[in-house]
Amino acid sequence: MSNGRIPDEVIEAVLKHHDIVDVVGKYVHLSKQGHYMKGLCPFHSEKTPSFTVTPEKQIYYCYGCHAGGNAIHFVMEIEGFSFGEAVRQMAEEAGIPIGWEQPSAQMTQQQAEQSVLYQAYELSAKWYHHILKNMAQGRDAMNYLRSRGFTDKWIDFFQIGFAPPMWDRLAAFLEKRQFSLPLMDKGGLVTARTEGGGYYDKFRDRIIFPITDFKGRVIAFAGRAMGDAQPKYLNSPETMLFNKSRSLYNFHHARPNIRKQQSVVLFEGYVDVIKAWGAGVNNGVATMGTALTEEHANLIRKNAEQAIVCYDGDSAGQAAAFKSIPILQKANMHVKIAMMPPGIDPDEFIAAYGGDRFQHEIIDGAVPAVKFKLLYARKNFNLADSANWPQYINTAVKLIAELETPVEREHYISELAAEFRYSPESIRQQLNEERQIFLKKSHDKGQSRDNLDNSWNNVMDKKRGTGKTPTLLRAYQNAETQLLCAMMHDREVAEYVEERLGDQFNVEAHAALAAYLYAFYAQGNDPDASRYLASLQDERLERAASSILMMTMHDAVNSQVIDDYIREIKKYPQQKAIEQKREEMVRAEKSGDFLLAAQIASEIITLEKQLKLS
Template sequence: MSTGRGIPEEVIEAVLRQHDIVDTVSKHVHLTKQGKYMKGLCPFHSEKTPSFTVTPERQIFHCYGCGKGGNAIKFRMEIEGLTFPEAVRIMAEEAHIPYEDKGRGYGDSPRNQELEQLLQAHEWSSKLYHYLLKNTEYGKPAMEYLKSRGFTDKAIDTFQIGYAPARWDTLVQFLDKRSFELEAMEKGGLLSSRQDGSGFVDRFRDRVIFPLHNRSGKVIAFAGRVLGDGQPKYLNSPESKLFTKSRVLYNLHQAKNEIRKTGQVVLFEGYGDVISAWEAGVHNGVATMGTALTESHAAILRGMAEEVLVCYDGDSAGQAAALKSIPILEGAGFHQVKIALLSEGLDPDEFIQKYGAERFCHQVLDGAVSSVKFRLIYLRKNHILLEEDGKVAYIKEAMPIIAALTSPSEREIYLKELSADLQVSFESLKQECNELRTAMQKKADAGDNKPERWNNGRHKKGQASMPTLLPAFHAAERRLLSFMLQDEEVSRYVGERLGTNFNIEDHVAIAAYLYAYYAQGKNPDASHFISSLHDERLEQTVISIAMMDTPGEWTTQELDDCIREIQKVPLLEQIKRKKEEMVSAERAGDYMRAAQIASEIIALERQ
């Protein structure tokens, strides 16, 4: 049986069985046990007090701060920016579950059809640009430029590099002839609107084109580098339904297997660096596209690797960016963060072209230093160590970095290096470090947001939301659905006595889905039930209900009380309407009609 998303139900069930919610979440969030729940700081929004809750018993998560929730598949979708089919495929591969996606993987909703059209348009556009580069007169100047930059034919094919001609309508005509809706193509970032509103023009003109892929390998955007001195020098596709800069990493689709195999990812700043490094044998390299490193980028990479090696440009801007990346990467929970040191202010691409692949791998990558060592090197450049004032200032800035280390042996190593480097007594440095460490621990104990590595730079002060007091019938409906999620017998009992006569529209739909779910012979399982829903709003409502602290045992009296509370609502509404009718009849002087309505009201009130 298929889910309507082109994925067999047995595959989804196997994925959820193999991916425990606590194990899945723990790779990104530090969880602590609180009764039958696990709690931590939400990875999806900034908060100081943990409101992110995982229920191992029901295999779901829910954040009471931002409202996000779901099962293990939903968590991977949210944390890594994946579609449902992408998340299932990746998780199936990780658990060695056989999975052949015979459908398109997107379903048949209008929104998904629109996404399919955009994906197809991007794929064809990529092939057109690549063909124009390699096989036409238009592409010759671009090919000469690429060859002058050291790009080989093999690299051009591997990365499907292309060329967009200087004409205004090459892609417009290409897409129009293939019956693509040009307005949708403009929204998807392939075209631009004319200033006078009379039509559309190509977004990319006279540029070398680098296709950007999602992690499944589908083209979702482009990066264009101008030929000559035009501005802007680099142009990326705008953000669209397919492309979100903060969640896309260049070359991840090709690098992901090597990243998983080695447990390490090399992070570059640009696509040229990735391609040159690939040619040099570095097949676990990725780059951010047109944006600084984000927490989403870091979370995606942490899901695949335990070690990250930052290889940014050797100039001051590149090294400053590397410094900024450290708290983000450490906050994502990488076991080791290393920084490559490039000499002469070169970027990785320039270094490889000048000194070759072997020297790049051995000198730059193998010679990468720890994040602590890099911080100290970076600080050192800002001080004149030949002067006493410079030494004192450097020690003052370096000491908090060393004191924050949890390992005594690590602290000792760096203190000894500092002692030898500055000709300062090791004992005096150690004493100062210990005093600072004591002060830091006292300060940390005073707050409730300790500087643990899993939330550095990610969580800031938030405000807890106040619980809302629900009307009695609304609370009764939620309680009844909570029992129904836990027990098929309750669902059958409620179905016979209430059916879908709930008062909240979403509750009507959830009850109907539950009756159908159990009719298929399935066992009570909130996580699996959520996966059977194809509606974001219903999913969130079910998660909220499943997180209720409802007892596992129930009585028919408790169920009947809830059912009576729910059935009151339409009667109360009917009484309200009758009273309005009675008032209208009295105003019109129709006292016989008013008396008749009054007796009807009494009968309804008796019910």
């Protein structure tokens, strides 16, 4: 079985070479507890260890956040890699040849072009930096940066440079070093002239901020004008290396600190990030001159649980902060907003008041998202006039109604009642009404969602469950998990189940896991938890399989027990049909149609007899 373009033998060699205890141990302090190793989960905050590594099975699983998988999956999660990137890095570390099956000619050309562009960007960044630090052409830019509080230490650390005002200095520099200018045009470093032929530099007379990917490779530039030239910031165009919607400035440097603190600070500008870094805020990143996207939020969520939005204090910055809240919350992040003084940006605040005050007052003093929304909403009301109070309270109550916990809702009720001299009971009554409306809307949205977000499910299958397991499993769900556990540990059991049950699992995820397991054994593989997990193509399936693999195998699992499990699984659709018939009978009786009710009762008796015989 092949995982994308990576041969199974490469995956097997990687997993065989990298013991999961050694891989996880680089990031997590593990303590031995019987057959397991335990530690604090690196993927969510916890005080009591729930992260478990099983050396025998070469898998990990967190009972808190349900993250799970093998060594490759762990590297994917901890480093934010794709499957291929994780395998490639682990293979290189082990000295395993990484020549996957031959790519297409088109892919080979694209990979070759990317490799050249990485070299060109790295060389260009050093060239811009050299001009700023050592050439007369960069003197004014250097003086400007120092006047803004940039020290040589941070200029070197962030490799800030300067693009001279001449039209084609970089083009000539790259051409002299045998770089193809048409490719440099394609990669966003130069631009072809519309008349007369030749190329001119993309950036001229601008301070240059290199933009790197998560590995620290330069993939683009941001050029800042020193005077009144427009636009103030000019970014590289999107290329095969650079995508604005998925890139974050300073992410490479900040990522270890973001993971350690489980918090990221989002800025609007590159200068804000750098000045905040110098002030001790070493988990700050910025978007690339574009609004925050879902891709940004998902990237951040893989590394942190909390986002502090620290945008400019002007109306545009506050509006952008307001718009960022639902995007980050959709990614299941805890969101806070740093309250900048009106008209002041983070860079200006640090210059005026110092880094310590910025850290303690602005970052540490960030307010919860709902508090910011309430403050933001106040701007639409003249609250000096008490006649406008009810309208504002109506707006505020709708925002408070979205809070999950009663304690949070009660806190804001008390604040509103105290400020506007209303009784808490009246506000609470209105809140309860708005809460019901909000819950109904949320429920309706949930009910209308299809199951197509499961990558293993191409069509909606109404006969199967959602795969969400309640705390107490129903009989058929327990039978399915126990049966899958036995199948994962015993090839003969899996073959027996495939013949007698096939894909008739009631939980969608269980049916998918069984299908992958049948295919895994059909390839001649023996039971191997880590290799089986590597064959799965979906994060949720990996987590579900890891959870099942952590179950303790019962010693009494024999052919009779397996048959009992199969029987229980097959019974559930019949039991469900009987339940539905009983509901239909009750409705018929309530409507006065006793003839139909009697007919349905007869059908129920027939179904119950069939169930007893099965």
